[in-house]
Structure formats: C-alpha cells, structure tokens
Amino acid sequence: MLQRRIDDHAPPSREDMREAQEIFYKHLKRVGLKHTEQRDTILRTFLETRDHLSTDELFRLARKKDAKIGFTTVYRTLKLLAECGLASEVAFHDGVARYEHQFNRRSHHHMVCTDCGLSVEFFSPEVGKLEEEIGRKYHFDATRHTFQIYGVCEDCRKKPSRKLI
Amino acid sequence: MLQRRIDDHAPPSREDMREAQEIFYKHLKRVGLKHTEQRDTILRTFLETRDHLSTDELFRLARKKDAKIGFTTVYRTLKLLAECGLASEVAFHDGVARYEHQFNRRSHHHMVCTDCGLSVEFFSPEVGKLEEEIGRKYHFDATRHTFQIYGVCEDCRKKPSRKLI
DNA sequence: ATTGAAAATGAAATTCATTTTCAATTAGAA
DNA sequence: TTCTAATTGAAAATGAATTTCATTTTCAAT
Numbered sequence: 001m002l003q004r005r006i007d008d009h010a011p012p013s014r015e016d017m018r019e020a021q022e023i024f025y026k027h028l029k030r031v032g033l034k035h036t037e038q039r040d041t042i043l044r045t046f047l048e049t050r051d052h053l054s055t056d057e058l059f060r061l062a063r064k065k066d067a068k069i070g071f072t073t074v075y076r077t078l079k080l081l082a083e084c085g086l087a088s089e090v091a092f093h094d095g096v097a098r099y100e101h102q103f104n105r106r107s108h109h110h111m112v113c114t115d116c117g118l119s120v121e122f123f124s125p126e127v128g129k130l131e132e133e134i135g136r137k138y139h140f141d142a143t144r145h146t147f148q149i150y151g152v153c154e155d156c157r158k159k160p161s162r163k164l165i
Numbered sequence: 166m167l168q169r170r171i172d173d174h175a176p177p178s179r180e181d182m183r184e185a186q187e188i189f190y191k192h193l194k195r196v197g198l199k200h201t202e203q204r205d206t207i208l209r210t211f212l213e214t215r216d217h218l219s220t221d222e223l224f225r226l227a228r229k230k231d232a233k234i235g236f237t238t239v240y241r242t243l244k245l246l247a248e249c250g251l252a253s254e255v256a257f258h259d260g261v262a263r264y265e266h267q268f269n270r271r272s273h274h275h276m277v278c279t280d281c282g283l284s285v286e287f288f289s290p291e292v293g294k295l296e297e298e299i300g301r302k303y304h305f306d307a308t309r310h311t312f313q314i315y316g317v318c319e320d321c322r323k324k325p326s327r328k329l330i
Numbered sequence: 331a332t333t334g335a336a337a338a339t340g341a342a343a344t345t346c347a348t349t350t351t352c353a354a355t356t357a358g359a360a
Numbered sequence: 361t362t363c364t365a366a367t368t369g370a371a372a373a374t375g376a377a378t379t380t381c382a383t384t385t386t387c388a389a390t
Contacts, residue, residue, distance in 0.1 A: 034387075037385090055376085072378090072379090096376070
C-alpha cells in the first residue's frame with residue numbers, strides 16, 4: 001500500500017534515540033528478556049523512520065542494516081516495543097497492522113485517503129478528553145482509543161479513481 | 166470472541182424491515198443484480214440482530230433459517246448491504262470484520278473492553294463535527310470515520326485477567 | 331575465560347479470516 | 361418457454377499473523 005504522508009515533526013535526536021534504547025532495555029530486563037544485537041538494530045531502524053510501518057516494511061529496512069535479521073524477530077520486537085510504549089499500533093483498516101514510534105510526538109490522529117493511501121496527521125485534544133469522559137461515565141478504565149477519518153484527498157478528486165482501501 | 170453489549174435501542178419494526186428490503190432491492194436493481202431467496206434471508210436475519218456480527222456469525226444465524234445458505238453468499242451479501250448503507254463495518258481490532266445494521270439508529274460509537282469484549286455504545290455528536298472540520302481544513306472530502314475507546318470494564322477490573330483482544 | 335541454562339533467532343509451517351474460482355443452478359427479461 | 365447473465369456454494373487460494381522447533385546466542389554464575 002502506498003505510503004505518502006503529510007506531517008510536521010522532526011525525527012528523534014541522538015539523545016532521544018539513547019533514551020528510547022534505555023526504555024527498551026529496562027523493559028527487557030523487567031520482563032526477564034535479553035539484550036540482543038537484532039533487537040537493537042530493529043529499534044534503531046524503527047526510530048529512524050517517520051512512517052506508519054507494517055511489520056514487513058520494517059523488516060525490509062532492518063535487513064538493509066543486518067542481512068540476517070528475520071521477519072519473525074522484527075514481528076516479535078515490534079510487539080515488545082508496543083508493550084513498553086515505544087511503538088503504537090495504528091489501524092488504517094487496509095488489513096495490515098501498522099506501527100509508529102511514539103517518541104517525542106504529540107498525541108495525534110490520522111486522516112487517510114481511501115484512494116491513494118495518503119495519510120495526514122492532525123491534532124485534536126478534544127478526542128483525548130472524550131476518551132476520559134466516556135470512560136468515567138460507563139465505569140471503564142479507558143486506556144486508549146482509535147480515531148481515523150477516511151475520505152478522498154484533493155489530488156484524487158481530480159484524478160480517475162482507483163480504490164485501494 | 167465474546168459478544169456482550171450494552172445499548173438502548175429497539176429492534177427494527179415490521180415496517181422498518183420492509184423499508185430496508187426496499188432499499189436493498191432498489192440497490193440490486195440499480196447495479197444490475199438479481200433478487201434471490203438467499204439475499205432476502207440474509208438481510209432479514211441481519212436486521213433481526215442487535216449485535217456486531219462477523220460474517221461467520223451471521224452465516225451461522227442465516228443457516229438456521231435456510232440450511233443451504235453458504236458462507237460465501239453471506240460474505241458477498243454483507244458487502245452489498247454495506248454498499249447501500251444498510252450495513253456498516255465496525256472495526257474492533259480483534260482481527261475479525263464486524264458489521265452492524267444502520268436501520269433506525271442514531272450515529273454512535275463504541276467502547277470495547279479489552280478483557281471480555283463487552284461493547285458499550287455511546288453517542289457523541291462532537292466526533293461528527295470534528296470529521297467535517299478536519300476534512301475542510303486539509304481539503305479532504307471526508308466520508309466516514311472510526312472512533313473506538315478501549316479499556317477494561319468494571320467487572321473485569323474485579324476478576325483475574327485474561328486477554329482476549 | 332568457561333560453562334550451562336534460559337532465551338533468542340529465523341526459516342518453515344501453521345492458522346485463520348478473507349477473497350477468488352468455477353462448475354452447476356437460478357432469476358427474470360424477451 | 362427460452363436464453364443469457366447472474367448467482368450460488370464448495371473448494372481452493374490468498375495473505376497477514378502467529379507458532380514451531382532446531383540451532384545459536386546471551387549472560388549470570390562459576
């Protein structure tokens with residue numbers, strides 16, 4: 001699936017990277033897992049991206065740095081990263097799980113073009129408030145939410161259409 | 166997956182049912198498809214439910230009315246119903262596509278318990294406004310959105326935990 | 331530095347929902 | 361009734377997600 005995007009934030013700095021690694025290592029230690037070369041490479045690769053990556057996409061990137069990294073390891077590492085809050089799943093409903101790194105980022109949401117896959121980030125503090133409010137009302141311990149808007153972007157409205165999502 | 170739910174609306178009346186059928190038949194005619202016994206049974210079954218059904222769940226229900234209805238037909242009919250607005254997909258992110266019928270219902274959203282699968286409906290007009298607003302801002306022709314809140318319900322907070330989603 | 335148990339790895343196999351194929355059947359217009 | 365296009369549903373295919381398992385690696389205790 002095509003991955004274009006529009007956003008407005010910088011990639012993580014050297015120190016950000018180090019801090020993320022520390023978070024990851026502490027998490028590994030906490031749950032009794034080991035620090036490995038592969039996990040390191042995968043985290044580094046992940047943090048360097050600015051996209052919403054599928055496991056396969058991250059696998060291809062990580063493999064460029066270390067040709068013997070396997071898909072399965074990337075798959076499992078992504079789960080570990082999600083566990084300790086460094087990655088979070090974004091569901092674009094195209095049948096593929098995607099992740100983005102949460103480092104140094106404001107809470108945001110996505111609007112996705114159903115024609116070309118373009119994703120636009122937007123920021124809306126109201127949504128977070130709503131999560132809290134509704135959770136309180138129905139006595140849920142609300143932990144997260146998903147909010148996506150789907151539509152057709154300006155460019156695609158001008159083009160002959162082709163459905164991707 | 167367990168499907169409990171909390172909501173506050175009545176099942177469709179006899180007339181509602183008829184109206185939905187008419188919408189469906191008109192849609193079929195419009196796109197040059199035929200009116201069949203199976204499609205009829207599947208629509209009727211679907212409208213009688215109040216749950217968020219997976220294709221397989223609807224298939225099992227429809228089969229009770231007509232033992233020779235196949236999974237594939239239910240699958241395809243659900244797509245047709247979604248096309249003409251009688252069904253809409255709700256993504257609970259548990260790996261299964263679910264549908265609910267849109268007949269006689271206010272626009273609503275779901276909060277889902279990640280432990281037991283309980284879903285609570287809630288109503289929040291702000292979310293619709295947000296869709297419109299963000300779409301305008303980024304020049305998208307916004308057509309739909311998804312909004313779900315995830316958390317742990319009151320009951321599950323008291324029980325020993327078991328992860329389902 | 332060595333050892334050994336526990337964890338990690340990754341290729342391959344499996345699972346499972348979804349989607350497609352295709353031969354037989356059916357709807358409905360002429 | 362006849363004919364053609366659509367429908368059906370069983371089975372096969374697809375494809376992402378997950379598990380298995382033999383081998384390799386990590387790391388804490390020697």
